[in-house]
Amino acid sequence: MNVAKLDQRELILFDLDGTLVDSAFDLYRAMNLSLARLNLPLVTEQQVRVWIGKGTSLFCESTLKYLKGEVDPVLHQQLLDTFLEIYNAEPCVDTQPFSGILAFLDWGIQNNKKLICVTNKPEQPARKILEELKMDHYFVDVIGGDRFEVRKPHPKPLLYCVETYQSSVDKTLMIGDSSNDVEAARRAEVDCIVVSYGYNHGEDIHLCQPQQVVDDLTELLA
DSSP states (O other): OOOOOGGGOSEEEEOOBTTTEEOHHHHHHHHHHHHHHTTOOOOOHHHHHHHOSSOHHHHHHHHHHHHHSSOOHHHHHHHHHHHHHHHHHSSOSSOEEOTTHHHHHHHHHHTTOEEEEEOSSOHHHHHHHHHHTTOGGGOSEEEOTTSSSOOTTSSHHHHHHHHHTTOOGGGEEEEESSHHHHHHHHHHTOEEEEETTSOGGGSOGGGGOOSEEESSGGGGGO
16 A cells, blocks of 8 residues: 655655654653642653643643543643743753654655644744754744644644645645544545554554554655
Protein backbone atom coordinates (compact mmCIF):
# COMPACT_ATOMS: atom_id res chain seq x y z
CA MET A 1 0.00 0.00 0.00
CA ASN A 2 1.54 3.28 -1.09
CA VAL A 3 -0.50 6.14 0.32
CA ALA A 4 2.55 8.41 0.39
CA LYS A 5 3.04 8.78 -3.40
CA LEU A 6 5.88 11.12 -2.45
CA ASP A 7 6.92 11.88 -6.04
CA GLN A 8 3.44 13.39 -6.63
CA ARG A 9 3.40 15.61 -3.51
CA GLU A 10 4.34 19.29 -3.36
CA LEU A 11 3.22 19.98 0.19
CA ILE A 12 3.80 17.77 3.26
CA LEU A 13 2.11 18.76 6.53
CA PHE A 14 3.38 17.43 9.86
CA ASP A 15 1.89 17.32 13.31
CA LEU A 16 4.44 18.23 16.04
CA ASP A 17 3.93 16.48 19.40
CA GLY A 18 4.07 12.70 19.04
CA THR A 19 4.91 12.91 15.33
CA LEU A 20 8.05 15.04 14.87
CA VAL A 21 9.11 15.29 18.51
CA ASP A 22 8.66 13.46 21.80
CA SER A 23 7.64 16.37 24.01
CA ALA A 24 5.65 14.47 26.66
CA PHE A 25 8.26 14.75 29.42
CA ASP A 26 8.47 18.55 29.10
CA LEU A 27 4.66 18.83 29.12
CA TYR A 28 4.56 16.58 32.20
CA ARG A 29 7.26 18.63 33.93
CA ALA A 30 5.50 21.94 33.22
CA MET A 31 2.11 20.57 34.31
CA ASN A 32 3.43 19.35 37.67
CA LEU A 33 5.25 22.65 38.28
CA SER A 34 1.94 24.41 37.53
CA LEU A 35 -0.07 22.11 39.82
CA ALA A 36 2.46 22.57 42.62
CA ARG A 37 2.21 26.35 42.30
CA LEU A 38 -1.58 26.10 42.67
CA ASN A 39 -1.26 23.64 45.60
CA LEU A 40 -2.91 20.83 43.64
CA PRO A 41 -1.86 17.14 43.63
CA LEU A 42 0.63 16.01 40.99
CA VAL A 43 0.03 13.68 38.02
CA THR A 44 2.15 11.00 36.30
CA GLU A 45 3.95 11.13 32.96
CA GLN A 46 1.82 8.20 31.76
CA GLN A 47 -1.37 10.17 32.41
CA VAL A 48 0.01 13.21 30.62
CA ARG A 49 0.80 11.13 27.51
CA VAL A 50 -2.92 10.24 27.32
CA TRP A 51 -4.17 13.81 27.84
CA ILE A 52 -1.99 15.74 25.38
CA GLY A 53 -2.59 16.39 21.69
CA LYS A 54 -5.88 18.27 21.67
CA GLY A 55 -4.51 21.69 22.60
CA THR A 56 -3.46 23.25 25.90
CA SER A 57 -6.94 24.17 27.14
CA LEU A 58 -8.18 20.58 26.84
CA PHE A 59 -4.96 19.27 28.43
CA CYS A 60 -5.67 21.46 31.50
CA GLU A 61 -9.32 20.40 31.44
CA SER A 62 -8.44 16.68 31.41
CA THR A 63 -5.99 17.19 34.29
CA LEU A 64 -8.56 18.98 36.44
CA LYS A 65 -11.30 16.48 35.58
CA TYR A 66 -9.01 13.72 36.86
CA LEU A 67 -7.95 15.59 40.01
CA LYS A 68 -11.30 17.14 40.96
CA GLY A 69 -13.96 15.12 39.14
CA GLU A 70 -15.19 18.38 37.59
CA VAL A 71 -13.76 21.49 35.95
CA ASP A 72 -14.19 24.79 37.76
CA PRO A 73 -13.89 27.57 35.11
CA VAL A 74 -11.89 29.89 37.40
CA LEU A 75 -9.41 27.16 38.38
CA HIS A 76 -9.19 26.07 34.73
CA GLN A 77 -8.18 29.59 33.70
CA GLN A 78 -5.63 29.77 36.54
CA LEU A 79 -4.09 26.45 35.55
CA LEU A 80 -4.07 27.38 31.86
CA ASP A 81 -2.36 30.73 32.52
CA THR A 82 0.17 29.18 34.91
CA PHE A 83 0.93 26.28 32.56
CA LEU A 84 1.46 28.53 29.54
CA GLU A 85 3.77 30.81 31.52
CA ILE A 86 5.90 27.90 32.78
CA TYR A 87 5.85 25.82 29.59
CA ASN A 88 6.42 28.69 27.15
CA ALA A 89 9.50 29.77 29.10
CA GLU A 90 11.13 26.32 28.70
CA PRO A 91 9.33 24.07 26.20
CA CYS A 92 12.44 22.19 25.11
CA VAL A 93 14.46 20.78 28.01
CA ASP A 94 14.08 17.05 27.23
CA THR A 95 12.14 17.21 23.96
CA GLN A 96 13.86 15.39 21.07
CA PRO A 97 12.97 14.44 17.48
CA PHE A 98 11.83 10.86 16.99
CA SER A 99 13.98 8.37 15.07
CA GLY A 100 13.95 8.85 11.30
CA ILE A 101 12.46 12.36 11.41
CA LEU A 102 15.57 14.35 10.46
CA ALA A 103 16.40 11.94 7.63
CA PHE A 104 12.87 12.32 6.25
CA LEU A 105 12.94 16.14 6.54
CA ASP A 106 16.35 16.21 4.82
CA TRP A 107 14.87 14.15 2.00
CA GLY A 108 11.95 16.60 1.75
CA ILE A 109 14.23 19.62 1.41
CA GLN A 110 16.50 17.87 -1.12
CA ASN A 111 13.44 17.03 -3.21
CA ASN A 112 11.99 20.56 -3.13
CA LYS A 113 8.93 19.69 -1.05
CA LYS A 114 7.24 22.46 0.93
CA LEU A 115 7.11 21.28 4.55
CA ILE A 116 4.73 22.83 7.11
CA CYS A 117 4.22 22.05 10.78
CA VAL A 118 0.49 22.07 11.67
CA THR A 119 0.00 21.62 15.42
CA ASN A 120 -2.67 22.18 18.07
CA LYS A 121 0.07 23.48 20.38
CA PRO A 122 0.19 27.30 20.65
CA GLU A 123 2.45 28.78 17.98
CA GLN A 124 5.03 30.40 20.27
CA PRO A 125 6.27 27.22 22.04
CA ALA A 126 5.93 25.22 18.80
CA ARG A 127 8.29 27.59 16.99
CA LYS A 128 10.62 27.71 19.99
CA ILE A 129 10.95 23.91 20.09
CA LEU A 130 11.76 23.73 16.37
CA GLU A 131 14.32 26.54 16.75
CA GLU A 132 16.01 24.98 19.79
CA LEU A 133 16.22 21.59 18.05
CA LYS A 134 17.59 23.38 14.94
CA MET A 135 14.67 22.04 12.91
CA ASP A 136 13.03 25.38 12.05
CA HIS A 137 14.85 25.75 8.71
CA TYR A 138 12.95 22.76 7.30
CA PHE A 139 9.54 24.45 7.47
CA VAL A 140 8.08 27.23 5.34
CA ASP A 141 5.47 27.84 8.06
CA VAL A 142 4.42 26.72 11.54
CA ILE A 143 0.66 26.83 12.12
CA GLY A 144 -0.15 26.80 15.84
CA GLY A 145 -3.44 25.87 17.48
CA ASP A 146 -4.01 29.56 18.25
CA ARG A 147 -3.58 30.77 14.63
CA PHE A 148 -7.29 30.32 13.83
CA GLU A 149 -10.48 30.13 15.90
CA VAL A 150 -10.59 26.37 15.14
CA ARG A 151 -7.92 23.65 15.28
CA LYS A 152 -7.55 20.03 14.17
CA PRO A 153 -9.72 17.93 13.73
CA HIS A 154 -11.26 20.92 11.92
CA PRO A 155 -9.89 20.91 8.34
CA LYS A 156 -9.27 24.68 8.20
CA PRO A 157 -5.54 24.66 9.15
CA LEU A 158 -4.84 22.06 6.45
CA LEU A 159 -6.92 23.79 3.77
CA TYR A 160 -5.25 27.10 4.65
CA CYS A 161 -1.86 25.52 3.86
CA VAL A 162 -3.09 24.11 0.53
CA GLU A 163 -4.50 27.49 -0.50
CA THR A 164 -1.75 29.77 0.84
CA TYR A 165 1.07 27.69 -0.63
CA GLN A 166 -0.79 27.32 -3.94
CA SER A 167 -0.98 23.57 -3.99
CA SER A 168 -3.95 21.19 -4.32
CA VAL A 169 -5.37 18.53 -2.00
CA ASP A 170 -4.13 15.70 -4.24
CA LYS A 171 -0.56 17.08 -4.09
CA THR A 172 -0.68 17.38 -0.30
CA LEU A 173 0.11 14.73 2.34
CA MET A 174 -0.59 14.93 6.09
CA ILE A 175 1.64 13.06 8.55
CA GLY A 176 0.41 12.77 12.13
CA ASP A 177 -0.01 10.50 15.13
CA SER A 178 -3.60 10.89 16.33
CA SER A 179 -7.27 10.66 15.44
CA ASN A 180 -7.25 14.49 15.26
CA ASP A 181 -4.83 14.34 12.33
CA VAL A 182 -6.73 11.54 10.59
CA GLU A 183 -10.07 13.35 10.99
CA ALA A 184 -8.71 16.73 9.87
CA ALA A 185 -7.14 15.14 6.77
CA ARG A 186 -10.30 13.20 5.98
CA ARG A 187 -12.41 16.37 6.18
CA ALA A 188 -9.89 18.28 4.04
CA GLU A 189 -9.79 15.34 1.56
CA VAL A 190 -6.02 15.08 2.00
CA ASP A 191 -4.20 11.72 2.20
CA CYS A 192 -2.86 10.97 5.68
CA ILE A 193 -0.20 8.65 7.09
CA VAL A 194 0.18 8.17 10.83
CA VAL A 195 3.13 7.03 12.95
CA SER A 196 2.65 4.17 15.40
CA TYR A 197 4.73 5.71 18.22
CA GLY A 198 2.67 8.85 18.94
CA TYR A 199 0.29 9.79 21.75
CA ASN A 200 -3.29 9.49 20.35
CA HIS A 201 -5.05 10.07 23.69
CA GLY A 202 -4.31 6.54 24.96
CA GLU A 203 -6.22 4.84 22.13
CA ASP A 204 -4.94 2.40 19.52
CA ILE A 205 -4.33 4.51 16.40
CA HIS A 206 -5.76 1.72 14.19
CA LEU A 207 -9.24 2.31 15.66
CA CYS A 208 -9.70 5.54 13.68
CA GLN A 209 -8.96 3.59 10.46
CA PRO A 210 -6.02 5.58 9.10
CA GLN A 211 -5.00 4.97 5.50
CA GLN A 212 -1.53 3.80 6.53
CA VAL A 213 0.50 3.40 9.75
CA VAL A 214 4.33 3.37 9.80
CA ASP A 215 6.81 2.81 12.63
CA ASP A 216 9.39 5.20 11.17
CA LEU A 217 9.00 7.78 8.40
CA THR A 218 12.11 6.50 6.61
CA GLU A 219 10.00 3.45 5.65
CA LEU A 220 8.30 5.78 3.14
CA LEU A 221 11.65 6.47 1.45
CA ALA A 222 12.57 2.83 0.94
